[in-house]
Amino acid sequence: MMKLATLAALVGSAAAFAPAPTGRVATTVSETKADLQVLAQKANPVIKFFDPLNLAEAEFWGTSNESTIGFIRESEVKHGRIAMFAFVGYIVHANGITWPWAMTLAGDPFPKVSSAPEAWDAIPEAAKWQIMMFIGFLEFWRESQCGTHYMKGGKIGYYPPFDAKFIPGGALNLYNPFPRKDIAVMTDEKKEKRLVAEINNGRLAMLGIFGFISEGATEGAVPALKGIIPHYDGDVMAPFAHSIFPEIAALN
Numbered sequence: 001m002m003k004l005a006t007l008a009a010l011v012g013s014a015a016a017f018a019p020a021p022t023g024r025v026a027t028t029v030s031e032t033k034a035d036l037q038v039l040a041q042k043a044n045p046v047i048k049f050f051d052p053l054n055l056a057e058a059e060f061w062g063t064s065n066e067s068t069i070g071f072i073r074e075s076e077v078k079h080g081r082i083a084m085f086a087f088v089g090y091i092v093h094a095n096g097i098t099w100p101w102a103m104t105l106a107g108d109p110f111p112k113v114s115s116a117p118e119a120w121d122a123i124p125e126a127a128k129w130q131i132m133m134f135i136g137f138l139e140f141w142r143e144s145q146c147g148t149h150y151m152k153g154g155k156i157g158y159y160p161p162f163d164a165k166f167i168p169g170g171a172l173n174l175y176n177p178f179p180r181k182d183i184a185v186m187t188d189e190k191k192e193k194r195l196v197a198e199i200n201n202g203r204l205a206m207l208g209i210f211g212f213i214s215e216g217a218t219e220g221a222v223p224a225l226k227g228i229i230p231h232y233d234g235d236v237m238a239p240f241a242h243s244i245f246p247e248i249a250a251l252n
Helices: 002-017 033-043 065-094 116-122 125-144 188-217 245-250
Strands: none
Touching (some): 033 065, 033 188, 065 116, 065 188, 116 188
């Protein structure tokens, strides 16, 4: 799972340098370059507005500038969250920490390895596809149940709760899964402050996980991690041992 998370972080790494969300409260439903400049000051008062690729003025796929900013902002928040999972997961695997129960129905244990990419390589292909499909389901739920879409003025980073008819007790709810009253009554100002913190943590996590992966792939690439991150002989850009595309092509 860690290699998959790392690959996803790669897609979002460019967005990590686009300014963060609107400077208004979290319930705001429009995004402009001016909004990004306001929040960039809050996210990093030293660097402030930093957009070397001029993404804040882009118009992807023939959409409006505001729609494009919504897409980029959602991408950054989403991949920042994935990178935070990846960063912690890498450390967990590197220290040989696993679940105490069997990994498969056949009784195979979870692999004890020295790095997260090695753990990914050691699990069965079927398990990798299960993880991929579960992530695909989460993405589908975000896109289909969010109400107003983030490219049309919807809230950035919002994840819709699961209907209790399908997921009893909200076990998969990604926001406040174990209902806490202090979170449920949080003010918009506090939500905005926490969103800024999440953006910054996500950016750091993207840099951090790529530091781990880079040092593992090329020893000495990150001098501060030399001798700490073990060398990885696999291909960090190949999540599956065998590509399914040749088999798909053979069906035609």
